[in-house]
Amino acid sequence: MSDRSRELDKLLSSGGDVPAELAPTVEAARRLEERLTAAPVPHAGRERAMFVQGIAGSKRGSSFGRLVAPAFAAAAFAGIIGFLAGSSLPGDTLYPVRDVLGRVGITHSVKDDVGDRIERATQFLTQAGNAFEREQLPQAEVLAMQALGETYVAEDLLRELDNAADLRDQVADLQANASKLLDDIVEAKLDLAAPDNSGPGSVNSGSGSNSGSGSGDDNSGPGSGSDDSSGSGSGSDDGGGSDDSSGPGSGGSDDSSGSGSGSDDSSGPGSGGIDDSSGPGSGGSDDRREDAADARADAEEEAAKDAEDAAEDAAKDAEDEADGDGSGSGSGTD
Amino acid sequence: MEESRLKQQVRRAARGEEEAAAELFDHYYPRVYRYALSKLGSEQDAQDVASEAFAKVLRELDRFRWKGSGFEAWLFRIASNLVVDFYRRSGREQVRDTRAEMEEADPMTPETVFAQTELRGELDGMLAELSDDQREVLLLRFSAGLDTHEVGRVMGRNANAVRQLQFRALDALRTRMSDVGSI
Numbered sequence: 001m002s003d004r005s006r007e008l009d010k011l012l013s014s015g016g017d018v019p020a021e022l023a024p025t026v027e028a029a030r031r032l033e034e035r036l037t038a039a040p041v042p043h044a045g046r047e048r049a050m051f052v053q054g055i056a057g058s059k060r061g062s063s064f065g066r067l068v069a070p071a072f073a074a075a076a077f078a079g080i081i082g083f084l085a086g087s088s089l090p091g092d093t094l095y096p097v098r099d100v101l102g103r104v105g106i107t108h109s110v111k112d113d114v115g116d117r118i119e120r121a122t123q124f125l126t127q128a129g130n131a132f133e134r135e136q137l138p139q140a141e142v143l144a145m146q147a148l149g150e151t152y153v154a155e156d157l158l159r160e161l162d163n164a165a166d167l168r169d170q171v172a173d174l175q176a177n178a179s180k181l182l183d184d185i186v187e188a189k190l191d192l193a194a195p196d197n198s199g200p201g202s203v204n205s206g207s208g209s210n211s212g213s214g215s216g217d218d219n220s221g222p223g224s225g226s227d228d229s230s231g232s233g234s235g236s237d238d239g240g241g242s243d244d245s246s247g248p249g250s251g252g253s254d255d256s257s258g259s260g261s262g263s264d265d266s267s268g269p270g271s272g273g274i275d276d277s278s279g280p281g282s283g284g285s286d287d288r289r290e291d292a293a294d295a296r297a298d299a300e301e302e303a304a305k306d307a308e309d310a311a312e313d314a315a316k317d318a319e320d321e322a323d324g325d326g327s328g329s330g331s332g333t334d
Numbered sequence: 335m336e337e338s339r340l341k342q343q344v345r346r347a348a349r350g351e352e353e354a355a356a357e358l359f360d361h362y363y364p365r366v367y368r369y370a371l372s373k374l375g376s377e378q379d380a381q382d383v384a385s386e387a388f389a390k391v392l393r394e395l396d397r398f399r400w401k402g403s404g405f406e407a408w409l410f411r412i413a414s415n416l417v418v419d420f421y422r423r424s425g426r427e428q429v430r431d432t433r434a435e436m437e438e439a440d441p442m443t444p445e446t447v448f449a450q451t452e453l454r455g456e457l458d459g460m461l462a463e464l465s466d467d468q469r470e471v472l473l474l475r476f477s478a479g480l481d482t483h484e485v486g487r488v489m490g491r492n493a494n495a496v497r498q499l500q501f502r503a504l505d506a507l508r509t510r511m512s513d514v515g516s517i
Binding site: 002004005006008009012013024025027028029031032033035036037039041042044047048050051052053054055056057 | 347351475504
């Protein structure tokens with residue numbers, strides 16, 4: 001049937017000699033076509049006019065749109081790339097784009113960017129210093145870190161520049177200042193972390209002001225009666241210890257004396273250990289002071305070195321003392 | 335209209351050229367109208383469907399692409415869908431043919447409804463006895479003037495299947511005409 005259906009279709013489409021067996025079928029098709037196309041088609045002038053005018057009217061607008069839309073799309077794409085490239089750093093994929101845009105003045109040049117970074121770092125550093133003075137240490141630390149971060153970025157950017165010695169100097173200065181401020185902040189935080197009522201040898205002494213004299217002063221630390229760990233001799237170590245940290249580095253032998261108390265604020269040579277907790281008389285706040293001292297030791301290697309020297313001196317003095325009268329600690333050079 | 339000429343005119347119309355749009359309308363409006371008339375049986379309804387078909391062409395000509403099926407197939411698919419929509423809107427699908435109900439429990443298609451409600455003369459009655467697909471092939475072929483390939487594109491069938499449907503439909507018509515002595 002496939003062949004006959006194909007042959008019939010061919011006859012209906014193209015005409016030709018009709019085989020006898022298909023003649024009735026072709027005749028049926030002819031009559032059907034006559035029937036279906038006999039009806040007159042009404043005049044459709046209004047529909048025609050609407051269609052033609054609609055085609056003409058609507059397409060002009062869209063042609064304009066076809067021209068303009070790609071231009072807008074391209075401009076938007078370039079704008080996005082330029083925006084993204086504007087904040088790229090050396091090594092980023094878009095950095096070459098930014099470099100080119102900077103050269104032609106479309107975006108910031110690298111030098112401008114370094115200047116901006118320096119300006120921001122300066123602002124952060126100033127704010128950090130102010131916060132530090134107000135003893136807002138966390139805020140000061142954050143600001144100082146931000147300042148330091150800006151200087152690092154500026155340092156990276158400077159690698160792309162020649163003949164920018166002045167900028168390099170500025171960045172180096174800022175970096176040094178920010179680092180120093182951070183050190184100060186860390187130190188101040190450590191001081192705060194060690195409570196005032198610490199025992200002798202507390203690290204916050206600085207100048208050794210909390211000398212352990214008076215028994216009535218429960219904060220006093222060294223030698224005070226209330227301090228359960230009466231630990232020996234810290235007291236005001238301003239005399240002896242080279243370090244502000246009082247801590248009696250007198251070694252374990254001292255605590256037997258339990259003394260050094262009172263008036264004998266004998267820090268003296270036995271003091272000054274960075275690790276003041278090691279010394280006797282560290283009292284109930286030993287743990288906290290240990291933490292603080294550990295942190296400090298990490299942060300300040302030089303101080304640790306000094307402290308070790310001082311501890312050695314203290315040990316030597318203690319031995320001398322033991323050889324003498326075997327009494328309490330603290331040579332008490334004061 | 336030859337296919338190359340047709341493509342050219344469609345492109346020109348898409349660019350907004352009035353002359354091309356007018357030529358397309360003049361060439362296809364009568365065929366769309368006759369196809370709709372053969373399906374709906376009402377001149378007014380056929381005019382409405384034909385007008386709406388060209389309005390839709392106007393709205394969507396931008397999106398028309400020559401992908402496999404051509405403009406004719408696209409146009410008459412629009413017209414065919416509008417006829418179906420027309421039946422749905424008019425509620426004529428609720429009309430039932432008692433004989434059809436006896437023969438099959440399936441709900442009637444718009445074409446079947448047309449076949450039973452729009453009997454117009456002997457030939458129309460013969461058409462009404464054909465299956466939906468057979469009748470659709472004959473209407474697209476002889477009232478819309480599409481070739482078998484285009485009919486296949488409108489109906490979603492291949493040309494060979496359309497030829498076989500056409501052959502069976504015409505053979506059935508021939509038999510009925512022989513029975514009534516008109517051939």
